[in-house]
Amino acid sequence: MKRILVTGGAGFIGSSICMKLREKYPGYKIMAFDNLRRRGSELNLQDFKKMDIGFMHGDIRNKEDMDAVPEFDILVEASAEPSVLSGIDSDPSYIINNNLNGAIHCFNACLKNKARLIFLSTSRVYPVDVIENAEYVEEAMRYNFSPDQQQPGISKKGISEQLSLEGYRSFYGATKLASEMFIKEYAQFYGLQAAVTRFGVIAGPRQMGKSDQGIATLWMAKHYWKQPLKYIGYGGTGKQVRDILHVDDAVALVDMQIHQPEKFDGKVFNAGGGLISSASLMEMTGLCETISGNKISITPDTGQRPADLRIYITDNTKIENETGWKPVKKMNDIFSDIYSWISRNEKQLDAILK
Numbered sequence: 018m019k020r021i022l023v024t025g026g027a028g029f030i031g032s033s034i035c036m037k038l039r040e041k042y043p044g045y046k047i048m049a050f051d052n053l054r055r056r057g058s059e060l061n062l063q064d065f066k067k068m069d070i071g072f073m074h075g076d077i078r079n080k081e082d083m084d085a086v087p088e089f090d091i092l093v094e095a096s097a098e099p100s101v102l103s104g105i106d107s108d109p110s111y112i113i114n115n116n117l118n119g120a121i122h123c124f125n126a127c128l129k130n131k132a133r134l135i136f137l138s139t140s141r142v143y144p145v146d147v148i149e150n151a152e153y154v155e156e157a158m159r160y161n162f163s164p165d166q167q168q169p170g171i172s173k174k175g176i177s178e179q180l181s182l183e184g185y186r187s188f189y190g191a192t193k194l195a196s197e198m199f200i201k202e203y204a205q206f207y208g209l210q211a212a213v214t215r216f217g218v219i220a221g222p223r224q225m226g227k228s229d230q231g232i233a234t235l236w237m238a239k240h241y242w243k244q245p246l247k248y249i250g251y252g253g254t255g256k257q258v259r260d261i262l263h264v265d266d267a268v269a270l271v272d273m274q275i276h277q278p279e280k281f282d283g284k285v286f287n288a289g290g291g292l293i294s295s296a297s298l299m300e301m302t303g304l305c306e307t308i309s310g311n312k313i314s315i316t317p318d319t320g321q322r323p324a325d326l327r328i329y330i331t332d333n334t335k336i337e338n339e340t341g342w343k344p345v346k347k348m349n350d351i352f353s354d355i356y357s358w359i360s361r362n363e364k365q366l367d368a369i370l371k
Protein backbone atom coordinates (compact mmCIF):
# COMPACT_ATOMS: atom_id res chain seq x y z
CA MET A 18 0.00 0.00 0.00
CA LYS A 19 1.31 3.44 -0.87
CA ARG A 20 0.07 6.88 0.11
CA ILE A 21 0.42 9.24 -2.79
CA LEU A 22 -0.01 13.00 -2.68
CA VAL A 23 -0.42 14.80 -6.01
CA THR A 24 0.05 18.56 -5.75
CA GLY A 25 -1.84 20.22 -8.59
CA GLY A 26 -3.89 17.02 -8.42
CA ALA A 27 -7.04 18.56 -9.90
CA GLY A 28 -5.18 19.85 -12.97
CA PHE A 29 -4.82 18.15 -16.33
CA ILE A 30 -1.85 15.87 -15.61
CA GLY A 31 -2.43 15.65 -11.85
CA SER A 32 -6.03 14.45 -12.21
CA SER A 33 -5.02 11.94 -14.89
CA ILE A 34 -2.35 10.57 -12.53
CA CYS A 35 -4.82 10.31 -9.63
CA MET A 36 -7.48 8.55 -11.70
CA LYS A 37 -5.22 6.10 -13.55
CA LEU A 38 -3.43 5.13 -10.33
CA ARG A 39 -6.75 4.68 -8.55
CA GLU A 40 -7.99 2.30 -11.31
CA LYS A 41 -4.77 0.28 -11.25
CA TYR A 42 -4.06 0.25 -7.49
CA PRO A 43 -7.37 0.11 -5.59
CA GLY A 44 -5.58 -0.30 -2.23
CA TYR A 45 -3.52 2.91 -2.46
CA LYS A 46 -4.44 6.12 -0.65
CA ILE A 47 -4.49 8.88 -3.25
CA MET A 48 -4.88 12.52 -2.35
CA ALA A 49 -5.16 15.45 -4.77
CA PHE A 50 -4.08 18.83 -3.35
CA ASP A 51 -5.02 21.87 -5.44
CA ASN A 52 -5.96 25.55 -5.09
CA LEU A 53 -8.31 25.24 -8.11
CA ARG A 54 -6.76 28.29 -9.75
CA ARG A 55 -6.84 26.74 -13.23
CA ARG A 56 -10.31 27.17 -14.71
CA GLY A 57 -11.93 23.78 -15.20
CA SER A 58 -9.94 21.95 -12.50
CA GLU A 59 -13.06 22.03 -10.30
CA LEU A 60 -14.83 19.76 -12.81
CA ASN A 61 -12.63 16.85 -11.67
CA LEU A 62 -13.84 16.98 -8.07
CA GLN A 63 -17.05 15.05 -8.77
CA ASP A 64 -15.05 12.20 -10.34
CA PHE A 65 -12.67 12.22 -7.37
CA LYS A 66 -15.64 11.64 -5.03
CA LYS A 67 -16.96 8.78 -7.14
CA MET A 68 -13.51 7.20 -7.37
CA ASP A 69 -12.52 7.52 -3.70
CA ILE A 70 -9.70 9.95 -4.44
CA GLY A 71 -9.15 12.35 -1.55
CA PHE A 72 -9.19 16.07 -2.23
CA MET A 73 -7.64 18.85 -0.19
CA HIS A 74 -8.13 22.46 -1.13
CA GLY A 75 -4.83 24.19 -0.47
CA ASP A 76 -2.00 26.23 -1.87
CA ILE A 77 1.61 25.02 -2.17
CA ARG A 78 2.74 28.62 -1.56
CA ASN A 79 1.31 28.36 1.94
CA LYS A 80 3.45 26.32 4.35
CA GLU A 81 0.53 25.89 6.76
CA ASP A 82 -1.55 24.29 3.99
CA MET A 83 1.27 21.87 3.22
CA ASP A 84 1.74 21.07 6.92
CA ALA A 85 -1.95 20.11 7.16
CA VAL A 86 -1.63 17.36 4.53
CA PRO A 87 -2.00 13.82 5.95
CA GLU A 88 1.13 11.63 5.86
CA PHE A 89 2.29 10.37 2.47
CA ASP A 90 5.06 8.21 0.96
CA ILE A 91 5.35 9.81 -2.47
CA LEU A 92 4.69 13.35 -3.64
CA VAL A 93 4.05 13.95 -7.34
CA GLU A 94 4.55 17.68 -7.91
CA ALA A 95 2.25 18.79 -10.77
CA SER A 96 1.05 22.20 -9.65
CA ALA A 97 3.25 24.64 -11.56
CA GLU A 98 1.74 27.41 -13.62
CA PRO A 99 2.56 25.89 -17.05
CA SER A 100 2.23 28.90 -19.36
CA VAL A 101 5.42 30.00 -21.15
CA LEU A 102 4.01 33.53 -21.39
CA SER A 103 3.40 33.85 -17.64
CA GLY A 104 5.66 36.54 -16.19
CA ILE A 105 6.47 37.83 -19.67
CA ASP A 106 3.01 39.30 -20.25
CA SER A 107 2.38 39.93 -16.53
CA ASP A 108 4.22 40.60 -13.24
CA PRO A 109 6.72 37.72 -12.85
CA SER A 110 6.29 37.60 -9.04
CA TYR A 111 3.35 35.21 -9.39
CA ILE A 112 5.10 32.53 -11.41
CA ILE A 113 8.31 32.76 -9.38
CA ASN A 114 6.43 32.45 -6.11
CA ASN A 115 4.13 29.71 -7.35
CA ASN A 116 6.57 27.53 -9.29
CA LEU A 117 9.75 28.00 -7.29
CA ASN A 118 8.84 28.94 -3.71
CA GLY A 119 5.81 26.64 -3.89
CA ALA A 120 7.96 23.79 -5.17
CA ILE A 121 10.37 24.30 -2.27
CA HIS A 122 7.49 23.92 0.19
CA CYS A 123 6.76 20.61 -1.56
CA PHE A 124 10.40 19.48 -1.15
CA ASN A 125 10.27 20.38 2.55
CA ALA A 126 7.02 18.42 2.91
CA CYS A 127 8.83 15.41 1.38
CA LEU A 128 11.58 15.67 4.00
CA LYS A 129 9.05 15.97 6.82
CA ASN A 130 7.24 12.84 5.60
CA LYS A 131 10.43 10.95 4.57
CA ALA A 132 8.76 10.71 1.18
CA ARG A 133 10.10 10.41 -2.37
CA LEU A 134 9.52 13.15 -4.92
CA ILE A 135 8.43 12.80 -8.53
CA PHE A 136 8.97 16.14 -10.21
CA LEU A 137 7.35 17.03 -13.52
CA SER A 138 9.84 19.35 -15.14
CA THR A 139 9.73 20.67 -18.68
CA SER A 140 11.60 20.84 -21.97
CA ARG A 141 11.35 24.60 -21.44
CA VAL A 142 14.44 24.42 -19.20
CA TYR A 143 16.42 24.40 -22.48
CA PRO A 144 17.38 27.89 -23.70
CA VAL A 145 15.36 29.50 -26.47
CA ASP A 146 18.28 30.85 -28.54
CA VAL A 147 20.19 27.56 -28.53
CA ILE A 148 17.16 25.80 -30.04
CA GLU A 149 16.25 28.68 -32.36
CA ASN A 150 19.80 28.71 -33.77
CA ALA A 151 19.59 25.02 -34.75
CA GLU A 152 19.83 24.15 -38.44
CA TYR A 153 16.40 23.38 -39.90
CA VAL A 154 14.80 22.43 -43.17
CA GLU A 155 11.53 23.84 -44.48
CA GLU A 156 9.22 21.25 -46.00
CA ALA A 157 5.81 21.70 -47.63
CA MET A 158 3.84 21.22 -44.39
CA ARG A 159 6.40 21.72 -41.61
CA TYR A 160 9.85 22.57 -40.37
CA ASN A 161 12.22 19.80 -39.27
CA PHE A 162 15.61 19.80 -37.57
CA SER A 163 18.20 19.22 -40.27
CA PRO A 164 20.48 16.15 -39.98
CA ASP A 165 23.58 18.42 -39.90
CA GLN A 166 23.86 20.23 -36.57
CA GLN A 167 26.76 22.10 -34.97
CA GLN A 168 25.29 22.11 -31.47
CA PRO A 169 25.72 18.97 -29.31
CA GLY A 170 22.32 17.79 -28.04
CA ILE A 171 20.37 18.56 -31.24
CA SER A 172 19.86 16.05 -34.04
CA LYS A 173 17.13 15.15 -36.51
CA LYS A 174 15.65 13.03 -33.68
CA GLY A 175 15.28 16.11 -31.50
CA ILE A 176 16.69 17.59 -28.29
CA SER A 177 18.65 15.37 -25.91
CA GLU A 178 19.78 15.94 -22.32
CA GLN A 179 23.20 17.00 -23.65
CA LEU A 180 21.92 20.38 -24.85
CA SER A 181 23.63 23.41 -23.30
CA LEU A 182 21.67 25.15 -20.55
CA GLU A 183 23.35 28.52 -21.24
CA GLY A 184 20.87 31.26 -22.13
CA TYR A 185 17.40 32.63 -21.36
CA ARG A 186 14.39 30.32 -21.45
CA SER A 187 11.23 32.18 -20.15
CA PHE A 188 10.23 32.71 -16.53
CA TYR A 189 8.39 29.40 -16.67
CA GLY A 190 11.47 27.48 -17.81
CA ALA A 191 13.69 29.34 -15.32
CA THR A 192 11.46 28.48 -12.35
CA LYS A 193 11.48 24.81 -13.36
CA LEU A 194 15.26 24.71 -13.90
CA ALA A 195 15.79 26.48 -10.57
CA SER A 196 13.54 23.86 -8.92
CA GLU A 197 15.64 21.10 -10.52
CA MET A 198 18.77 22.74 -9.09
CA PHE A 199 17.25 22.89 -5.61
CA ILE A 200 16.27 19.22 -5.90
CA LYS A 201 19.99 18.47 -6.34
CA GLU A 202 20.77 20.40 -3.13
CA TYR A 203 18.01 18.61 -1.22
CA ALA A 204 19.29 15.27 -2.54
CA GLN A 205 22.89 16.02 -1.59
CA PHE A 206 22.38 17.57 1.82
CA TYR A 207 19.09 16.04 3.04
CA GLY A 208 18.98 12.74 1.13
CA LEU A 209 15.82 13.61 -0.86
CA GLN A 210 15.15 10.85 -3.38
CA ALA A 211 13.72 12.39 -6.50
CA ALA A 212 12.91 11.49 -10.10
CA VAL A 213 12.98 14.42 -12.53
CA THR A 214 11.53 14.37 -16.04
CA ARG A 215 11.76 17.14 -18.62
CA PHE A 216 8.51 16.57 -20.48
CA GLY A 217 7.79 18.04 -23.89
CA VAL A 218 4.19 19.02 -24.72
CA ILE A 219 1.66 16.68 -23.07
CA ALA A 220 -1.94 16.54 -24.30
CA GLY A 221 -5.14 14.55 -23.95
CA PRO A 222 -8.56 14.59 -22.29
CA ARG A 223 -9.04 16.93 -19.27
CA GLN A 224 -6.59 19.54 -20.54
CA MET A 225 -8.33 22.91 -20.32
CA GLY A 226 -6.53 24.30 -23.36
CA LYS A 227 -6.28 28.06 -23.86
CA SER A 228 -4.45 30.29 -26.29
CA ASP A 229 -1.22 30.35 -24.25
CA GLN A 230 -1.19 26.72 -23.05
CA GLY A 231 -2.66 23.42 -24.16
CA ILE A 232 -2.35 23.65 -27.94
CA ALA A 233 -3.94 20.30 -28.88
CA THR A 234 -7.16 20.96 -26.92
CA LEU A 235 -7.28 24.54 -28.17
CA TRP A 236 -6.98 23.37 -31.78
CA MET A 237 -9.60 20.65 -31.46
CA ALA A 238 -12.02 22.81 -29.42
CA LYS A 239 -11.95 25.55 -32.06
CA HIS A 240 -12.71 22.97 -34.73
CA TYR A 241 -15.43 21.41 -32.59
CA TRP A 242 -17.26 24.71 -32.01
CA LYS A 243 -16.36 26.09 -35.47
CA GLN A 244 -14.48 29.14 -34.23
CA PRO A 245 -11.55 30.87 -35.95
CA LEU A 246 -7.86 30.36 -35.16
CA LYS A 247 -4.59 32.05 -36.08
CA TYR A 248 -1.21 30.74 -37.15
CA ILE A 249 0.94 33.04 -35.01
CA GLY A 250 4.64 33.68 -35.71
CA TYR A 251 7.18 32.27 -38.15
CA GLY A 252 5.56 34.24 -40.97
CA GLY A 253 2.08 32.90 -40.15
CA THR A 254 2.74 29.74 -42.17
CA GLY A 255 1.65 27.25 -39.46
CA LYS A 256 4.80 25.21 -40.03
CA GLN A 257 6.16 25.33 -36.47
CA VAL A 258 6.44 21.87 -34.93
CA ARG A 259 5.97 20.25 -31.50
CA ASP A 260 6.12 16.65 -30.43
CA ILE A 261 3.13 15.70 -28.30
CA LEU A 262 2.93 13.00 -25.65
CA HIS A 263 -0.41 11.43 -24.78
CA VAL A 264 -1.15 11.99 -21.09
CA ASP A 265 -1.65 8.21 -20.67
CA ASP A 266 2.00 7.69 -21.67
CA ALA A 267 3.08 10.38 -19.19
CA VAL A 268 1.09 8.66 -16.44
CA ALA A 269 2.62 5.28 -17.40
CA LEU A 270 6.03 6.88 -16.83
CA VAL A 271 5.01 8.29 -13.43
CA ASP A 272 3.72 4.81 -12.54
CA MET A 273 7.17 3.37 -13.38
CA GLN A 274 8.85 6.11 -11.37
CA ILE A 275 6.69 5.25 -8.35
CA HIS A 276 7.42 1.53 -8.55
CA GLN A 277 10.97 1.33 -9.94
CA PRO A 278 12.82 4.11 -8.07
CA GLU A 279 16.23 2.54 -8.78
CA LYS A 280 15.85 3.43 -12.46
CA PHE A 281 14.95 7.06 -11.89
CA ASP A 282 16.06 8.53 -8.57
CA GLY A 283 18.86 11.07 -8.85
CA LYS A 284 18.54 11.19 -12.64
CA VAL A 285 17.08 13.63 -15.16
CA PHE A 286 15.47 12.39 -18.36
CA ASN A 287 13.80 14.04 -21.34
CA ALA A 288 10.48 12.43 -22.27
CA GLY A 289 8.06 13.30 -25.04
CA GLY A 290 6.17 12.04 -28.04
CA GLY A 291 9.35 12.11 -30.15
CA LEU A 292 9.73 12.66 -33.87
CA ILE A 293 7.13 10.00 -34.70
CA SER A 294 4.49 11.85 -32.66
CA SER A 295 5.27 15.38 -33.81
CA ALA A 296 3.23 17.72 -35.98
CA SER A 297 3.17 21.26 -37.30
CA LEU A 298 0.15 23.47 -36.67
CA MET A 299 -0.86 22.86 -40.30
CA GLU A 300 -0.66 19.10 -39.75
CA MET A 301 -2.70 19.44 -36.55
CA THR A 302 -5.33 21.32 -38.57
CA GLY A 303 -5.53 18.37 -40.99
CA LEU A 304 -6.03 15.93 -38.11
CA CYS A 305 -8.70 18.12 -36.47
CA GLU A 306 -10.55 18.53 -39.78
CA THR A 307 -10.60 14.77 -40.39
CA ILE A 308 -11.69 13.87 -36.86
CA SER A 309 -14.27 16.66 -36.34
CA GLY A 310 -15.49 16.88 -39.94
CA ASN A 311 -15.31 20.69 -39.60
CA LYS A 312 -13.20 23.20 -41.50
CA ILE A 313 -12.57 26.59 -39.86
CA SER A 314 -10.95 29.87 -40.85
CA ILE A 315 -7.28 30.07 -39.82
CA THR A 316 -5.59 33.36 -40.61
CA PRO A 317 -1.85 34.11 -40.64
CA ASP A 318 -0.51 36.42 -37.93
CA THR A 319 3.10 37.42 -38.56
CA GLY A 320 3.66 38.81 -35.04
CA GLN A 321 6.23 36.77 -33.14
CA ARG A 322 5.44 35.53 -29.63
CA PRO A 323 8.23 35.96 -27.08
CA ALA A 324 10.13 32.74 -26.15
CA ASP A 325 8.43 30.86 -28.99
CA LEU A 326 10.23 27.98 -30.71
CA ARG A 327 10.21 27.05 -34.39
CA ILE A 328 10.66 23.35 -33.54
CA TYR A 329 10.68 21.31 -30.36
CA ILE A 330 11.00 17.55 -30.62
CA THR A 331 12.11 15.31 -27.74
CA ASP A 332 14.96 12.88 -28.29
CA ASN A 333 13.83 9.93 -26.11
CA THR A 334 16.99 7.85 -26.68
CA LYS A 335 18.33 8.07 -23.11
CA ILE A 336 15.08 7.30 -21.28
CA GLU A 337 14.17 4.48 -23.67
CA ASN A 338 17.59 2.85 -23.35
CA GLU A 339 18.00 3.23 -19.60
CA THR A 340 14.45 2.58 -18.36
CA GLY A 341 12.49 0.79 -21.08
CA TRP A 342 9.71 3.43 -21.05
CA LYS A 343 8.48 4.32 -24.53
CA PRO A 344 5.44 6.27 -25.69
CA VAL A 345 2.73 4.07 -27.17
CA LYS A 346 0.03 6.46 -28.32
CA LYS A 347 0.26 8.39 -31.59
CA MET A 348 -0.87 11.81 -32.73
CA ASN A 349 -4.17 10.46 -34.08
CA ASP A 350 -5.00 8.85 -30.68
CA ILE A 351 -4.31 12.16 -28.93
CA PHE A 352 -6.63 14.24 -31.12
CA SER A 353 -9.34 11.51 -31.31
CA ASP A 354 -9.34 11.14 -27.50
CA ILE A 355 -9.62 14.92 -27.05
CA TYR A 356 -12.51 15.02 -29.53
CA SER A 357 -14.40 12.22 -27.71
CA TRP A 358 -13.84 13.91 -24.34
CA ILE A 359 -15.18 17.25 -25.63
CA SER A 360 -18.24 15.62 -27.23
CA ARG A 361 -18.99 13.57 -24.09
CA ASN A 362 -18.76 16.69 -21.88
CA GLU A 363 -19.88 19.36 -24.32
CA LYS A 364 -22.19 21.22 -21.92
CA GLN A 365 -19.66 21.48 -19.08
CA LEU A 366 -16.77 22.37 -21.35
CA ASP A 367 -18.69 24.90 -23.42
CA ALA A 368 -18.11 27.70 -20.89
CA ILE A 369 -14.40 26.88 -20.49
CA LEU A 370 -13.04 25.90 -23.89
CA LYS A 371 -15.29 27.89 -26.22
Ligand SMILES: NC(=O)c1ccc[n+]([C@@H]2O[C@H](COP(=O)([O-])OP(=O)(O)OC[C@H]3O[C@@H](n4cnc5c(N)ncnc54)[C@H](O)[C@@H]3O)[C@@H](O)[C@H]2O)c1
Pocket residue numbers: 024025026027028029030031050051052053054055058075076077078094095096097098099115119137138139140193215216217218219220224225
Ligand atom coordinates in the same frame (compact mmCIF):
# COMPACT_ATOMS: atom_id res chain seq x y z
N1 LIG B 1 1.00 20.24 -19.93
C1 LIG B 1 2.20 20.10 -20.43
O1 LIG B 1 2.36 20.05 -21.67
C2 LIG B 1 3.41 19.99 -19.52
C3 LIG B 1 4.65 19.70 -20.10
C4 LIG B 1 5.78 19.60 -19.28
C5 LIG B 1 5.64 19.75 -17.90
N2 LIG B 1 4.42 20.03 -17.37
C6 LIG B 1 4.34 20.19 -15.92
O2 LIG B 1 3.28 19.40 -15.42
C7 LIG B 1 2.67 20.03 -14.32
C8 LIG B 1 1.16 20.05 -14.51
O3 LIG B 1 0.83 20.75 -15.70
P1 LIG B 1 -0.66 20.71 -16.26
O4 LIG B 1 -0.56 20.80 -17.73
O5 LIG B 1 -1.43 19.62 -15.64
O6 LIG B 1 -1.21 22.10 -15.72
P2 LIG B 1 -2.65 22.48 -15.12
O7 LIG B 1 -2.69 23.96 -15.09
O8 LIG B 1 -3.72 21.76 -15.85
O9 LIG B 1 -2.57 21.87 -13.65
C9 LIG B 1 -1.95 22.53 -12.59
C10 LIG B 1 -2.88 22.43 -11.39
O10 LIG B 1 -2.21 23.01 -10.28
C11 LIG B 1 -3.10 23.86 -9.59
N3 LIG B 1 -2.30 24.88 -8.93
C12 LIG B 1 -1.67 25.95 -9.48
N4 LIG B 1 -1.03 26.65 -8.55
C13 LIG B 1 -1.23 26.00 -7.37
C14 LIG B 1 -0.83 26.26 -6.04
N5 LIG B 1 -0.12 27.34 -5.71
N6 LIG B 1 -1.22 25.40 -5.07
C15 LIG B 1 -1.96 24.30 -5.38
N7 LIG B 1 -2.39 24.03 -6.62
C16 LIG B 1 -2.02 24.87 -7.61
C17 LIG B 1 -4.04 24.40 -10.64
O11 LIG B 1 -5.29 24.80 -10.11
C18 LIG B 1 -4.18 23.19 -11.57
O12 LIG B 1 -5.29 22.39 -11.18
C19 LIG B 1 3.33 21.40 -14.18
O13 LIG B 1 4.27 21.30 -13.14
C20 LIG B 1 4.03 21.61 -15.50
O14 LIG B 1 5.22 22.36 -15.33
C21 LIG B 1 3.30 20.15 -18.14
